[in-house]
Amino acid sequence: MVKAVPGATDLAMLIAGLLLLPGLLPGADAAEALTASAGETDLWQQPGAMSADWQAYQQQSAADATRLQQQLQTELAAAKLTAPLPALKAKNFGLNGIDNPAALNAVLSYQTVLGGWSKRTDMQQVRKPGQLAGSEPAYIPTFDNGATSTQMRWLAAYYLQASAVEQAKIRTALTQAVQFVLRAQYPNGGFPQSYPLRGGYHDAVTLNDNVMTDLLNLLWDLANQPDYQWLAADLRASAQAGFAKGVAWLVSAQVVVDGKRTVWTAQHHPLTGAPVAARKFEQISLVSSESAAVLQLLLDKALDKAREQKPSSPGVLPALCSGIAWLQQHQIRDKVWQRHDTGSKLVEKKGAQIWARFYSLPQQQPVFFDRDGQVYSDVNQLSLERQQGYGWYQTNAKGVLKAWRKKPELAAQCGQIGGK
Template sequence: MLSALRRLGYLFWLNAWLWSPAWAANYWQEQPLTSEWLQYLQQSEQLRQLDKAQLAAEQQRLGTATILAASKAQHFGLEAITDAAAAEAVMSFQTPSGGWSKRTDMRLPRQPSQHYGSEPRYVPTFDNDATTTQVFWLANFYPKATAEQQARITLSIERAISLILQAQYPNGGFPQSYPLQGGYHDAITLNDNAMYLLLETLWQVSANPNFDMLSSTLRAKAKDSFYRAVDWLLANQINVDGQLTVWAAQHHPISGQPVIARRYEQIALVSSESAKLLELLLDYAIDYPGVSVAVSAAANWLEQKKIVDKRHVRDQDGRLSLIDEPGSHVWARFYDITTGLPVFYDRDGKVYDKVSQLSVERQRGYGWYQTNAASFLKQYQQRKALQRK
C-alpha cells in the first residue's frame, strides 16, 4: 500500500495529468476511474519517470544539459542481429522501462545522454514494429552469443516482455505506446498491426522453443496475457445490424468503442489489420470459446467487401488508382461502419468516397488499398470443417 504522503502526491500528479491541455483525446477524464485503472495509470507514470531519470542521471554524470539526438532510420537500420556487436547496439537502445523506439537507427551503440528514440512521443512504443522486433531479433541471435552475452540477452528479453505485460490494459487491450504518451497513442491500437505483433510475440514467448531461456513463470504469464487479449477481441468485434464484422483501427481504452486517431484515420472498419489478427486467431486460438464464430463472421464480411478483379497501382507522382486485372482482388483499408462502403480521409479530416479526391501527398503517403485479407481468406477456405461448423 502507498503511504498517505505518496498517495497524495500521486493524486496531485494524476489530476494535473488528466486535465493538461497538452493531452488531446484524453480518454481518462471522461468518467470516474476504478482503482484498477488508477493503479494502471500510476504504474505507467512511474515507468515514464524512470526513463526520464536515466537521461537526467547521464547528463549529470557528464556535466551537460545537452541531450544528443538519435538518428532516424527505417526499420532500425537493420534487417536482423547478425553478430555480437549488433546485439549490444540494439540492447543499448532499450529504455529503462524495457522497450524500444521506432524509426531509430540502432546500428551503433547509444551514447550517454542520447535520446532512446528519434521521435519523443514514441519512446518507447509498439508502433512500426518497435519492441516486438527487437525481442525476436535477440531471441534468434541468442544461440550464437557467448554465455556472457546470452545472460544479457535473456535479461533484455525479460524486461521487454515484462513491459508488454504491464502495458496490457485491465480489459485485455494494448495501447500504441507504453508508458502512456497521451492522445490517440493511448487508444487500443490495431493500426499498423501493433496489436497483432504484440499477440504474436506473447504466443511465441509462451510456446516457441526459441524462448526457452525465459522462466516458466514469465512464459505462463505471456500465455495468460495472450488469451486476455483474445477475450478483448471477441468482446469488441463490431456488430452492425446484428452481424459481426471486424474491428476498427483504434478503440477507446475503456469502453472499446471505435475512436479517431489522426485526421486521416477517422472511425471506420479496418480490413488489413483485422485480417492479420484473424490469421493469428485461426492459427493459435481457433478452439478457444467464441473464436470460430468470430472468425467465420469476419471471413464472410471480408469476402463481401473485396473489390473483385482489380489491382491498385501508383503513377510516377504516387497517385493511386485501380486497374482491371482478372483474378486479382483488393480491399480498401477503411470501410464506413454504417454503409459498409470504402472511405478515404485527408489531413482536413473530411470523408471522401474516392481515393482520387485526396491530396497527392495523402495518396502517396498512405496504404489506402490492401491485400492482407486474401491470405487470411485463403487459409480460412482451407478449413472446411470450420466452415461447416
C-alpha cells in the same frame, strides 16, 4: 462485442454516457463515423472515478514516465551534458537482425530502463551516455512500427549462437522486455500504441499497423515456441495469460452493425472498446488489413487453445466466421489500384483481389479521408498528396482467406452456428 457508435454525438459525451453503467456496451445502432480526431480528445474523461485496476494502471504509467526522465537526467549529469544528444533516425533500425556481438551490444544499449525500445532509430552503434534512446522523443519506448517486438525476436534468434556471457545478457534483457510488454497491457487485455501513455489516440487500444496482433503473436510465441524455452517458466506462463486476455478483448471488441458481427476498427477506446479516430485522415471506420491480421491470429493461435479446455474466449469461432465472411463479402474483384503522377485509379485485372483500407460505418462501403478531415467515397476526390502518400487499397486479406480455404471443417461449423 462492440457495437458501432452514433456519429452525431460528441465523442467525449458519448464516452461519458457509456461509462455511467459499468460494462455497458456502446450504442445499439451503427451510424456515421465520427469526424473528431481522437488526437484532440482526452480518452480518459468520464464521470466518476475509474475502477481500482485502471487507476493503478494510470499511476503506474505516470511513475514509469518519471523513471524514464530520471534515468536520462542521471546520464546527462554523469556525462556533464546540459541537453541530451540526439539519436540517429533510420528505417528498420538500420539492421535486419543481430548476427554478431557488436550488433548485440548496440541493440542492448538502446533498451530503455523500462525494458522497451523506440521506433525509427538507428541502432547500429552503441548508444552514448546521455544520448536519447529514440530519434522521436515522444516514442521512447513504443510498440509502433514494430519497435520492441522486433528487438525481442532478434535477441531470441541470436541466443543459441551467443557466448555464455552474451546469453546471460540476452536472458536479462529479454526477461525485462517481456515484463515491460505485460506491464503495458491494459487491465482488459488491450494494448496502447506506446507506453508509458502519451495521450490522445496513442492511448487507444491500437490495431493500426498491427500493433496489437504483433504483441499477441509475440506473447503466444514466448509461451509456446522452443526459441523461448530458456525463459523462466513463470514468465512464459504470464505470457500465455497475457495472450489469452488479449484474445478475449479482441472477441469482445469486434464491431457489430445491425446485430451482426463485422470486423474491427484501427483504434478502440481503452475503457469501453468503442471505435475512436486517430489522425484526420484516419477517421472511425472498419479496417480490412488489420482485421485480416486479427483473424489470422485467431485462426492460427487462439482457436485450438479455445477448444482444448473451457475456453477463456468462447466467441473465437463466431468471431472468425463473421470476420471471414465480411472479408469475402467486401473484397473488390478483378481490379488493382495504381498510383501515378496525377492521381490514382482502379484498373481491370482478371483474378485480382483488393480491399479498401477503410470502410464506412454503418454503410460498410470504401471511404477515404484527407488531411483536413473531409470524407470522400472516391479516392480520386482526395488531394494529390494523400492519393500518392497512403495505401488506400490493400491486398493483405488474401492471406487469411487462403488459409481459411484449407479449413473446410471450420466453415462447416460456421454454418451450424450461423456466424453469430
